[in-house]
Amino acid sequence: MSAEPMSAGRATRTRIQLPYWLHGTVQTTLLLILTLVVLAPLLIMFVATFQDGNDVIRRGLSLKIDVDSLSLDNYVMLFTDSGPYFRWFANSIFLTVVQVAGTLLVSSFVAYGFAVYDFKGKTALFIAVLLLMAVPFEIMMLPLYVLVNDVGLADSYSVIVLPFLAAAVTIFYFRQYFLGIPKDLLEAGRMDGATEFGIFFKIVVPVAKPAFAAMAILNGMIIWNNFLWPLLVLRSESKFTLPIGLNTLLTPHENNYELLIIGSLFSLLPVLVLFLLFQRFFVAGMTAGALKG
Amino acid sequence: MAVLRRLLYSQKAAPYLFIAPFVITLLAFWLVPLARTFMLSTQEVVFGQAAFIGLDNYQRLWEDRLFWKAMFNSARYMVLTIALLIPIPLVLAAAINSKIGSERVKAVFKASMFVPALTSVVVAGVIFRLMFAESGTGLMNQIVGVFGLDPVRWLRIDTGGLIALLALAMWRWTGVNILYFLAGMQAIPEEYYEAATIDGAGKVQQFFHITLPNLKPTIVYVTTISIYGGLAMFLESFMLYRGNASPNDQGLTVIGYLYRRGIEQNDLGFASAVGVVLLVVIMTINLTFLTLSGTFKKESAR
Numbered sequence: 250m251s252a253e254p255m256s257a258g259r260a261t262r263t264r265i266q267l268p269y270w271l272h273g274t275v276q277t278t279l280l281l282i283l284t285l286v287v288l289a290p291l292l293i294m295f296v297a298t299f300q301d302g303n304d305v306i307r308r309g310l311s312l313k314i315d316v317d318s319l320s321l322d323n324y325v326m327l328f329t330d331s332g333p334y335f336r337w338f339a340n341s342i343f344l345t346v347v348q349v350a351g352t353l354l355v356s357s358f359v360a361y362g363f364a365v366y367d368f369k370g371k372t373a374l375f376i377a378v379l380l381l382m383a384v385p386f387e388i389m390m391l392p393l394y395v396l397v398n399d400v401g402l403a404d405s406y407s408v409i410v411l412p413f414l415a416a417a418v419t420i421f422y423f424r425q426y427f428l429g430i431p432k433d434l435l436e437a438g439r440m441d442g443a444t445e446f447g448i449f450f451k452i453v454v455p456v457a458k459p460a461f462a463a464m465a466i467l468n469g470m471i472i473w474n475n476f477l478w479p480l481l482v483l484r485s486e487s488k489f490t491l492p493i494g495l496n497t498l499l500t501p502h503e504n505n506y507e508l509l510i511i512g513s514l515f516s517l518l519p520v521l522v523l524f525l526l527f528q529r530f531f532v533a534g535m536t537a538g539a540l541k542g
Numbered sequence: 543m544a545v546l547r548r549l550l551y552s553q554k555a556a557p558y559l560f561i562a563p564f565v566i567t568l569l570a571f572w573l574v575p576l577a578r579t580f581m582l583s584t585q586e587v588v589f590g591q592a593a594f595i596g597l598d599n600y601q602r603l604w605e606d607r608l609f610w611k612a613m614f615n616s617a618r619y620m621v622l623t624i625a626l627l628i629p630i631p632l633v634l635a636a637a638i639n640s641k642i643g644s645e646r647v648k649a650v651f652k653a654s655m656f657v658p659a660l661t662s663v664v665v666a667g668v669i670f671r672l673m674f675a676e677s678g679t680g681l682m683n684q685i686v687g688v689f690g691l692d693p694v695r696w697l698r699i700d701t702g703g704l705i706a707l708l709a710l711a712m713w714r715w716t717g718v719n720i721l722y723f724l725a726g727m728q729a730i731p732e733e734y735y736e737a738a739t740i741d742g743a744g745k746v747q748q749f750f751h752i753t754l755p756n757l758k759p760t761i762v763y764v765t766t767i768s769i770y771g772g773l774a775m776f777l778e779s780f781m782l783y784r785g786n787a788s789p790n791d792q793g794l795t796v797i798g799y800l801y802r803r804g805i806e807q808n809d810l811g812f813a814s815a816v817g818v819v820l821l822v823v824i825m826t827i828n829l830t831f832l833t834l835s836g837t838f839k840k841e842s843a844r
Binding site: 272273276280288291293297305306307309311312355358359362363366371374377381383385389390391395414470473481492495496500509517520524528531535536 | 656681
């Protein structure tokens, strides 16, 4: 991009033209530099996993690296002596799998109701879906926290999962997708004697596989990284998920900075691998909220 | 059994069964808790005993210096993230969408920009806290040192903390916003640009007169989520300052204040009032913005 202001208008015609190939080279170079800048924090963090944790905390992440001090000690520690770390890891995997499956099932179910039927109160309820998309969870945390304490369900996974099974953004995305499924296909199912639910599971779900993939990725990422709500709800260390557990390591009392650094980076691994394998579903999922057309 | 069979085949009953989970969620986890928040905000809650005190909490809020400081911090963060996280991703998306340069580099760039969005706020917070370390050996101080400046005690001073917060936001969200804008740009018909080229419009003119106007719905959407995301920011500050306390409360946001009063100090009435005010502010700004940008007009015309 050249940097002339818009007001330059017609005068821009008289500017000195760079040769066409140079435009491309300049742009490519700039993009490569930006790529490095963006990846730098993660790369430096990676290098820090080979360093002494207390040293890193004291000196900060740094470009100045003492090559002699690098060692594999932290990796040995991670796999042999990392206390509850892999417990948290397993908890995170369990919670992510269960919650993603539940969210996809319930949200697609609701979306189907909105997409193919006409019923009383449909408009009002759909406006409610759109409104929920615009209310940040941070505002709901206190009311939900009070509710959970009232019913005495703190420290359980069910409170983490249940309030979010009918997720507004996911419902919205599925509805848009289902609207595009031809009505003839559904009619054909009814002719064959399928129930309304049979039609959903046998005809609609198979057709909508890409939508399910995109939403699995989006929800999986959000839930894997979920921090605020579990932080409020979970009390016992054996139930912690990765973000909650890692956060407890950020205190000077535990003196567990090695695990904080290597554990943080290691917790990225599953998401990173999935991203490299299924990039296009990530893109579709992350931009799900945007209105189409 | 016969009733169940009829129900399963009924097109009249089916929609209610399909949307039932949403209705239950709406009632149990949104409307009832929200109604309770409104109620709590008019009460003083001491040891579980609630007493109606009318608008006293709001009165206290209005006169509370810290609340206004938190409000100012959140508003400042929102405005600055919008000022940074819309123009910069727009230009980068335009670069990716242009026909010049190496396609492979663009693909690598696009994927790399997205990687930070995969990190949790905990991991990202730890990394940025360590990058903005006070010691002269910290990454940011090394960079500052290249320009011959003394090490900065980033998280101890207001501007330094703000820079760290904005850097963290930009690191995590630039790539996602690029994807939004790119999706919008790829939906613009190629003929528009061809016609403009024939009329003698340069690349820059095309960007301002074709790309920008056609991207308006995307820009409106990204701005809307940035407004509420910015005003509701909490965890970034929580991680960067390693908790909800920061020097001179420079990192305190509205949600941070709600968290402090409601969860750390158990003053539910006052914290609920904070929540109600923020909800009203966010809804007002968003509805005003959506009306001004003409989004509703277009919806009803459809």
